[in-house]
Amino acid sequence: MNYLIYQMDVVVANPEANRLKIEKWMENEVSDTNIDTVILPEMWNAGYALDRLEELADQDGRDSLPFLRELAMKFQVNIIAGSIAIKKKGAIYNTSYIINRHGDVVYVYDKIHLVPMLDEPKFLNGGEERGKIFELDGIKMGVIICYDLRFPELMRSLVLQGGRK
Numbered sequence: 001m002n003y004l005i006y007q008m009d010v011v012v013a014n015p016e017a018n019r020l021k022i023e024k025w026m027e028n029e030v031s032d033t034n035i036d037t038v039i040l041p042e043m044w045n046a047g048y049a050l051d052r053l054e055e056l057a058d059q060d061g062r063d064s065l066p067f068l069r070e071l072a073m074k075f076q077v078n079i080i081a082g083s084i085a086i087k088k089k090g091a092i093y094n095t096s097y098i099i100n101r102h103g104d105v106v107y108v109y110d111k112i113h114l115v116p117m118l119d120e121p122k123f124l125n126g127g128e129e130r131g132k133i134f135e136l137d138g139i140k141m142g143v144i145i146c147y148d149l150r151f152p153e154l155m156r157s158l159v160l161q162g163g164r165k
Contacts, residue, residue: 012047
């Protein structure tokens with residue numbers, strides 16, 4: 001599987017500018033390659049404008065999901081959408097969407113462990129479910145977000161579910 005990772009310079013507090021930036025990047029980088037999966041950075045839609053997430057977070061993914069699904073189908077790539085500030089169930093989460101090349105949402109994961117040193121718990125809710133294994137192009141994988149990596153039981157849980165070691 002060939003991955004292309006976009007560690008973009010996120011435009012803080014401007015989801016539309018970030019969507020345009022990703023679309024242009026994909027047109028330039030993905031069109032003429034044999035890339036299977038594109039990986040986007042954490043909080044690419046709004047950046048870390050934590051004190052503005054109430055207004056910036058994407059309500060139930062209404063803006064981000066159609067955008068990601070369209071890109072996946074247009075470029076025939078899987079997308080691991082890093083993470084996005086999402087407003088759902090009356091709270092804001094740091095959420096990763098996994099989209100396959102057909103535009104289907106394969107998996108959704110909410111970051112569990114919020115970074116206390118960045119005051120994330122003041123602005124975000126932690127996810128309640130440990131990650132699960134999903135498949136892209138027949139390959140089993142899992143996803144965690146940022147600070148979650150400090151908690152090895154999350155990776156161990158994925159390995160015990162049948163993920164790669």
